Amino acid sequence: MIRNQWYVVLESSEVGKSPVGFMRMGERMVFWRDESGRVVCHIDKCAHRGASLVPGAVLHGSGGSRLQCPFHGIEYDSSGRATAIPANGRAALVPEGFRLSTLPTHEARGFIWIWWAAVGSAPPAPPKFFDDIPEGLSWSTRRDPWDNHYSRAIENQLDMAHLPFVHRDSIGRGGRTVVDGPGLAFGALGSSEPDLLVYVYNRLDDGSPPKAVDQVSRPRPDSGQKLEFRFPNLWQNYINERLRILAAFVPIDEERTLMYLRFYQGFMRVPVLRSLAHAAGNAMNLYIARQDRRIVNTQLPKAAGQGSGELLFPGDAAIMEYRKMRVRAGG
Numbered sequence: 001m002i003r004n005q006w007y008v009v010l011e012s013s014e015v016g017k018s019p020v021g022f023m024r025m026g027e028r029m030v031f032w033r034d035e036s037g038r039v040v041c042h043i044d045k046c047a048h049r050g051a052s053l054v055p056g057a058v059l060h061g062s063g064g065s066r067l068q069c070p071f072h073g074i075e076y077d078s079s080g081r082a083t084a085i086p087a088n089g090r091a092a093l094v095p096e097g098f099r100l101s102t103l104p105t106h107e108a109r110g111f112i113w114i115w116w117a118a119v120g121s122a123p124p125a126p127p128k129f130f131d132d133i134p135e136g137l138s139w140s141t142r143r144d145p146w147d148n149h150y151s152r153a154i155e156n157q158l159d160m161a162h163l164p165f166v167h168r169d170s171i172g173r174g175g176r177t178v179v180d181g182p183g184l185a186f187g188a189l190g191s192s193e194p195d196l197l198v199y200v201y202n203r204l205d206d207g208s209p210p211k212a213v214d215q216v217s218r219p220r221p222d223s224g225q226k227l228e229f230r231f232p233n234l235w236q237n238y239i240n241e242r243l244r245i246l247a248a249f250v251p252i253d254e255e256r257t258l259m260y261l262r263f264y265q266g267f268m269r270v271p272v273l274r275s276l277a278h279a280a281g282n283a284m285n286l287y288i289a290r291q292d293r294r295i296v297n298t299q300l301p302k303a304a305g306q307g308s309g310e311l312l313f314p315g316d317a318a319i320m321e322y323r324k325m326r327v328r329a330g331g
């Protein structure tokens with residue numbers, strides 16, 4: 001897991017008033033909300049004797065909100081600093097070292113991000129989302145657990161050549177086995193554009209050689225559809241202005257990923273039809289994701305990357321770009 005990045009790790013609805021625990025980034029983490037509703041995240045290990053804070057309590061009072069350990073009652077504020085050790089008595093000073101490792105959080109568009117970095121380092125700026133998703137689209141999410149490193153799941157979404165094989169009865173119908181391009185475009189560093197845009201040019205094999213990346217246009221002139229990737233773990237299939245499929249690849253640990261698959265739509269507005277559209281959209285997305293998962297879970301090694309000894313071909317260009325991004329980010 002590459003450090004110094006904002007990772008989507010949860011949806012907003014997963015953190016309520018009580019502390020909740022999740023395995024993320026290979027760490028046991030506890031999440032809670034302070035009196036203002038802001039999400040707080042700590043590594044879930046009490047500084048006293050290592051108990052989980054999840055069965056503890058959130059206390060609100062004059063000194064602000066605190067998370068209380070269920071074992072011996074130590075209270076921690078939202079910065080992770082202990083404010084009370086009951087066994088030492090109310091009058092005692094709390095030693096500086098009594099702290100929980102605490103990670104900066106950000107919440108937007110129904111997602112929760114954590115800043116995954118060395119403890120104490122502050123994020124340079126809030127994370128970016130896909131600004132081209134209109135606020136008015138309705139969305140719903142399904143979660144799908146994968147047995148692989150999240151980089152494998154991301155590479156799969158940037159893989160053009162698997163479509164006619166893995167998805168021969170769904171999105172890969174038609175036997176378009178030759179990969180022209182794909183068309184690649186890059187967002188300006190730090191801008192609101194996605195980091196990588198991919199345009200699919202798969203076609204039937206008529207005996208002519210595939211076109212190289214620089215021989216296809218980007219954006220693709222005859223279709224608005226594109227794949228967008230935002231480092232480190234967000235991906236979007238932009239189908240049209242009112243239809244999107246979004247995936248967040250949330251690392252549980254080095255060998256497990258939880259995919260948050262979101263279906264966005266703006267064409268059904270009547271509530272009952274909207275529910276039907278979401279049920280159908282989610283079912284289709286999950287069906288396609290399961291087709292991928294069945295194969296991607298078999299890949300070795302579990303984690304993808306430069307120097308893994310794999311032999312890529314030109315149609316894998318988007319995967320190569322993703323691997324370069326990982327290297328640039330220190331992965």
Ligand code: FES
Pocket residue numbers: 046047048049050051069070071072073074
């Ligand atoms: S282990 Fe948390 S207060 Fe003792």
Ligand SMILES: [Fe+2]
Pocket residue numbers: 156162163166167288292
């Ligand atoms: Fe796929």
